[in-house]
Amino acid sequence: MNQTEYLKYDGLALAALVRNKDMRASELLDMAIAQMQRVQPSINAVCWEALDDARTRAAAMDAAPPQGAFAGVPMLLKDIAVSVKGMVLANGSRLFKDCVGTYDSELAVRLRNAGFNFFGRTTSPEFGANCTTEALVYGGPTRNPWNLALSSGGSSGGAAAAVAAGIIPLAHGSDGGGSIRIPASSCGLFGLKPTRMRNPMGPVAGEGWGGLGVEHMLTRSVRDSAAALDATHGADPGAPYAAPRFDGSYLRAIETPPKRLRIALVTQSPSGEPVHEDCVAATESAARLCESLGHHVTRTTLPDCNFEAFGEAMRLIVAAGTAQAVQAGSAMRGRRATLDDLEISIFTAVDLALRSSAVDYANAVGLMHRVGRQMGVFMQDYDVILTPTLTAPPAPLGRYAADRDYVTHRSDTLRFTAFLPYFNASGQPAMSVPLHWNAQGLPIGVQFVGGLGQEDVLLQLAAQLETAAPWFDRLSPLADAPLSQN
Structure with a gap:
């Protein structure tokens, strides 16, 4: 298999080659490493490698x-x-920066049981608290394979860049305010944020950012996302709560087209600020495609959740989670963290958390719950919400760098991601689907949101859209560029 052939396969197809003994696991690993070494100098997506361990596991897979x-x-x-x-x-x-894991998270156990071979980690903004990936610890920003002057998004920016550059067909990500959907939109990928606590957070953590955070994947194909969710979903022992039970198979679900869906079309930003014409055009085009597939689309607006108050509450919840992590790091180091350890936005986030009261935090969580109630009522009239994923095309590098005070920085990023975090608050599943590229050849994602616990409906719709408007073979310029162009 050569590089061009490797890029034609999604994860399930690669696994079939291994099971059928048409390729060995070690050969697949070599292909991924070769592609990583080819594109990594351009995109800076992989931060920590574990190649020796991966080669040992691949050899064991070759034998059995x-x-x-x-x-x-x-x-x-x-x-x-x-x-x-x-x-x-x-x-x-x-x-x-030099900390090494001492145990396996439950999600890692389930991914390994599904057959995945871990060979490294992808970049993230510091503590995942940014919409771009430019953390100082990595020595440089993560770049977008579609245009190296742009960000791949965040916080799963390294994951998205790695997939869009063809290193692997799917990669692990997480989403506490858009962190799967932002980079999926920016890099032309499929990105599903599952229902709150659909995937496990244990055995140590109970939840992330007061229930805002979830784990899943960025993928090139819908079926890879569905199959990965089949492998990982379900509560683990001691979980504080669980997503609505799902006893079927997401992969089998996408074999059946969805019923005629009632889709709420929303193009007005919750912030009240203008949405870029490319993002509106992408969403309007997706609405027409849905109508052509037999779905009923109604233009409307999202419930008024008081965007400014919501932003303030979310900033406090994220700051509190960040401060908790920083305190743990400080205890580990035996000293207080300084600006030599933390970026300015994170350093000032800790200050905000420490100046806030327990009542302030309880009020912030209460506001998140009220948003969930509002969305629950809204969804009684619809099966799916359709919005732009972002309010603008992929961001230039540096536009959202964490070199400002936390409140100013997070207020700025929230306007860019305004359509996304309400559904972290409500816990609803949401996905960014790569259905549009603008005149500059940049991917512009659109967001579909489902009812609580209804990932199967979203995945059915995604598979239908993927068939009607295929994107899998639309590769970034970097993915299959000759080595001499890097």
Whole structure:
């Protein structure tokens, strides 16, 4: 298999090659490493490598091919939260830059049981608290394979860049305010944020950012996302709460087209500020496509959730989670964290958290719950909400750098991501779908939001859209560019 052939396969297809003994797991790993070494100098997407361990596991798979859905498929984990014993986990921060995992997170266990072979980690902004990926710990920003002057998005920016550059066909990500959907839109990928606590957070953590955070994947194909969710979903022991039970198979669900859906079309930003014409055009085009597939589309607006108050509450919840992580890092180091350890936005986020009261935090969580109630009422009239993913095309590098005070910085990023975090607050599943490219050849994603616990409906719709307007073979210029162009 050569580079061009490798890029034609999604994860499930690669695994089939291994199970059928048409390729060995070690050969797949070599392909992924070769592509990584080819594009990494351009995009800076992979931050910590674990190649020796991966080669050892691949050799074991060669001797006894695993039977998991993703048997032998190379995998990169995001440099946030998911611990793997013996693998560096820096959380995008200089404070944790040489920390090594001492246990396996439940999600890592389930991914490994599905057959994935971890060979490194992808970049993230510090503690995942940004919409671009430019953390100082990595020595440079992560660049967008569609245009190296632009960001790949965040916080799963390294994951998106790695997939869009053809290193692997899917990569682990997480989403606490858009962090799967932002980079999916920016890099022309499919990105599903599952229902709150659909995937496990244990065995140590109970929840992320007061229930805003979830884990899943960025993929090139819908079926890879569905199959990965089949492999990972379900509560783990001691979970504080769980997503609505799902006893079927997401992969089998997408074999059936969705029923005629009632789709709410929203193009007006919750912030009240203008949305870029490319993002509006992408959403309007997606609405027409949905209508052509037999769905009923109604133009409307989102419930008034008081955008400014929502932003203030979310900033406090994220700041509190960040301060908790920083305090743990400080205890580990035996000293207080300084600006030599933390970027300005994060350093001032800790200050905000420490100046706020327990009542302030309880009020912030209460506001998140009220948003969830409002969205629940709104969804009684609709099956799906359709919005732009972002309010503008992929951002230039530096536009959202974390070199400002936290409140100013996060207020700025929230306007860019305004359509996304309400659905972290409500816990609803949401996905960014790559249905549009603008005149400059940049991907512009559109967001579909489902009812609580209804990932199967979203995935059915995504598979239908993928068939009607295929995107899998639309590769970034970097993915299959000759080596001499790098």
